[in-house]
Amino acid sequence: MMLDFIALYRYQIALSPSLPVASQRINQRLGLVLELASGDKHTWVEIAPLSGTDNNGQALHGFNRERLEQVEHQLSQDLPLLFNQPLDALLACIQHRYPSLDFALSLAHAKLTERLAPARTHLAPIGLVYGHSGETDAELAHRLELYLTHYQGNFLKIKVGQRPWQQDLALIYQVLAHKPKLRLRLDANRHYSLEDAIDFCACLPKANIDYIEEPCANVTDSQAVYQATGIGFALDESLCAPDAHYQPMAGLKALVLKPMLIGDLAKLQAMIEQAAADGVRSVISSSLEASLGIHDLALIAAQLTPDEAPGLDTLSAFSQDLLISTANKPCLTTADLTLVLQLGQKVK
Incomplete structure (x- = not known):
């Protein structure tokens, strides 16, 4: 199975009330969505390191090991190399440099190879x-x-x-x-x-x-x-x-x-x-x-x-859902996101 469609998008979602990040607070969430397809298999994964600035314009600290801009730049280099490559190439791209990127690549591989199947039962979140x-x-x-x-x-x-x-x-x-x-x-x-x-x-x-x-x-x-x-x-x-x-x-x-x-x-x-x-x-x-x-x-x-x-x-606190609808609020589709990069044609 080969990766025959790849797209990368940016998202921005307002938060109300603001959410705590250790001692700081944020009123918006910024991130990326990676969309991949291989034959009749298709998936999205979210890439959202806890980076950026808080409500007072101060850089987030405590959890931050990477900036979203760094991850996007790395993806702009890696994704063209993955196009038309086998699914296992996703794992070969893991460099242990940016945790959110490593997580997203391994997650995408697990979803496309059906190693992360829908669970029969879920424990309710705390x-x-x-x-x-x-x-x-x-x-x-x-x-x-x-x-x-x-x-x-x-x-x-x-x-x-x-x-x-x-x-x-x-x-x-x-x-x-x-x-x-x-x-x-x-x-x-x-x-x-x-x-x-x-x-x-x-x-x-x-x-x-x-x-x-x-x-x-x-x-x-x-x-x-x-x-x-x-x-x-x-x-x-x-x-x-x-x-x-x-x-x-x-x-x-x-x-x-x-x-x-x-x-x-x-x-x-x-x-x-x-x-x-x-x-x-x-x-x-x-x-x-x-x-x-x-x-x-x-x-x-x-x-x-x-x-x-x-x-x-x-x-x-999220004013909008992202691709997966969970509640009585607007749900963003890829058409609502900012396209960063696309390789191949999406099969509808």
């Missing part, structure tokens, strides 16, 4: 609670009450660390007052000092806490929090470093894996298998992809981590 920009405590409490009234999940993720820890603690107890049986996954994005992390975790309702993601800026301090409080931690940002690899450590309960920021599917699967051998769970998580990317992440989660509900509850 809900996400975070404060909106400029929102008062009273407004957050009211919105949370409405949200929890309809929430049916057993797990809930709460963003913490961007306010005094005492306010985060009050929010957690408010959630449990409505849903006392919930298991909570807290995401601190490395915001706490070691002292504040210990004070915060010591006050948590331990029976309801699954883990806290990266409470401190370095893993050594996160381990110290566990030693002092018994609250286990998960790795997230640390797994996006260029030299990141799984290694067992005291207190580590889970890996929060953002495939777009980690790289190709083979690397992702290896990390999951290594962690599982030590009893460490793996949770597939979004990097604020649009609906196309979220759809594919759900397939990956169902195949690679079938017993873990993924963290994909970020689409409500």
Whole structure:
């Protein structure tokens, strides 16, 4: 099977409310769509590194290892070399330089070769609670009450660390007052000092806490929090470093894996298998992809981590869907996107 059609597009989707990227916020999502066909097989994949600028015009940091412009430039060089080549040429192009590109190429190969088939069942994604920009405590409490009234999940993720820890603690107890049986996954994005992390975790309702993601800026301090409080931690940002690899450590309960920021599917699967051998769970998580990317992440989660509900509850802020319709909102087609490059003719 040969790649007989290739197209690359840009997209831009407004977000409301703005979405958190660690301590920053973004009000638009920029990315690329790669469209490929081989005979009667056809697919799209989303390419969306967490790069660009926040609402204040400051460069995003924390997760950023690549710029979208770099990835687009690399694709403009690679795609002509892939045209009319066998599908396995997609894997040969993986250079371990740009994680989002490696992920997209391996994902496209898996979809075109039907190695990533639609799952028979999906675990419902874990809900996400975070404060909106400029929102008062009273407004957050009211919105949370409405949200929890309809929430049916057993797990809930709460963003913490961007306010005094005492306010985060009050929010957690408010959630449990409505849903006392919930298991909570807290995401601190490395915001706490070691002292504040210990004070915060010591006050948590331990029976309801699954883990806290990266409470401190370095893993050594996160381990110290566990030693002092018994609250286990998960790795997230640390797994996006260029030299990141799984290694067992005291207190580590889970890996929060953002495939777009980690790289190709083979690397992702290896990390999951290594962690599982030590009893460490793996949770597939979004990097604020649009609906196309979220759809594919759900397939990956169902195949690679079938017993873990993924963290994909970020689409409500998107003003438009991307190629895959998920809700009562406009859905962009390729005709609505900016064409960057096309090779071959699409068969309708």
